[in-house]
Amino acid sequence: MSQTRRDWIRSSSLLAGAGLVLGREALALAPAEAAAHLAPRGADGRIRMAFNENPYGPPQSAREAMVRYWSEASLYMPAGIPELQQLVASQWGVPADHVLVTQGSSEGLDATAATFARGGELVGASPTYDRLLAYGEALGASVVTVPLDAALVHDLPAMERAVGPFTRLVFVCNPNNPTGTVVDSAALEGFCTRVAPRAPVFVDEAYFEYVEVPGHRSMMPLVVAGHDVIVSRTASKIHGMAGLRVGFLVARPALLDRIRPYVMGFPNAMAVRAAIAAVRDSGAQVFVRRQNTASREAIYRALDALRLRYVPSQGNMVFFRTGRPVTEVIAGFAARGIDVGRPFPPMLDWCRVSTGTPQDTERFVAALRGVLA
Numbered sequence: 001m002s003q004t005r006r007d008w009i010r011s012s013s014l015l016a017g018a019g020l021v022l023g024r025e026a027l028a029l030a031p032a033e034a035a036a037h038l039a040p041r042g043a044d045g046r047i048r049m050a051f052n053e054n055p056y057g058p059p060q061s062a063r064e065a066m067v068r069y070w071s072e073a074s075l076y077m078p079a080g081i082p083e084l085q086q087l088v089a090s091q092w093g094v095p096a097d098h099v100l101v102t103q104g105s106s107e108g109l110d111a112t113a114a115t116f117a118r119g120g121e122l123v124g125a126s127p128t129y130d131r132l133l134a135y136g137e138a139l140g141a142s143v144v145t146v147p148l149d150a151a152l153v154h155d156l157p158a159m160e161r162a163v164g165p166f167t168r169l170v171f172v173c174n175p176n177n178p179t180g181t182v183v184d185s186a187a188l189e190g191f192c193t194r195v196a197p198r199a200p201v202f203v204d205e206a207y208f209e210y211v212e213v214p215g216h217r218s219m220m221p222l223v224v225a226g227h228d229v230i231v232s233r234t235a236s237k238i239h240g241m242a243g244l245r246v247g248f249l250v251a252r253p254a255l256l257d258r259i260r261p262y263v264m265g266f267p268n269a270m271a272v273r274a275a276i277a278a279v280r281d282s283g284a285q286v287f288v289r290r291q292n293t294a295s296r297e298a299i300y301r302a303l304d305a306l307r308l309r310y311v312p313s314q315g316n317m318v319f320f321r322t323g324r325p326v327t328e329v330i331a332g333f334a335a336r337g338i339d340v341g342r343p344f345p346p347m348l349d350w351c352r353v354s355t356g357t358p359q360d361t362e363r364f365v366a367a368l369r370g371v372l373a
């Protein structure tokens, strides 16, 4: 039995055991186990494998931090922001004034689009997580999309060729959503250093903490070196806080000063305290990463058994070829109580499924053959 298979069975029984423990007793578990026990389930019992959420939710340490700092709920300007800025800055090796804390990374994406979009072009891949591009388009920018290459990886040479005199910003999602693919770090560093003098490069690293490719690197060192590169991170994925809304932009202070006027608000004080605890909670991150890998591999095995094509993913999702309209596949899963990802044009015969708990994944795997029959 492979290591992964053993881990999978061990984690499945761990969760089954945790499921017998109720309420306060769960708090006595190690943080990661308690987080697993308290995993949110759809009230209607549906399986959520649609939104690249972390099915374990915030770690117990984050839940406790929100209670401990509850009195800060009465304050404007969350008191924890400087601490959170300092904490992530020291973990990521950037100065604290290079970090802007936002309401989820979505707010940072939107504010960046608003800063750079008007009267020009935005360049990005297709398909990708297109929030920044779509927001920019709504503000009047034209969007130039460059298809992923045959391996469903960002085609950096083609993207570089697409940068022209009207390009205002280039968007790179790494790992990419929906494919989970990563670009080679050295190639992306070269791309950023050549392109950034012509237009800032935005690198969305929402799934960075899931990546298992040896030598995979963040683009933050380029920010510190003074390049016009903007990196985003989020507490929504590895830290399981999608509903609490904390994200980060990392850029030179002069660039952040241009973006800041377009930021709509400020994060929730409790969410900031939760994020401080979650970022410190390396045990919970190890747990989530391990569970994510196990779910991904179980999904691969099921796809392999049906000879369905997929690209190995470095995120918390798997993108696989359905060979038929994905809308039918989505409906087929929905009828079995499982929600999978939306269509990603132009790849309309591919489906994105987010990873889940062992039980969620088992339900997905059991339904797969029937849906595709």
Ligand SMILES: Cc1ncc(COP(=O)(O)O)c(C=O)c1O
Binding pocket: 051, 052, 103, 104, 105, 106, 107, 129, 173, 176, 177, 204, 206, 207, 233, 234, 235, 236, 242, 246, 247
């Ligand atoms: C690549 C990517 N970036 C950003 C986000 C937005 O995340 P949030 O606003 O919760 O930080 C998502 C959400 O799925 C995503 O996939």
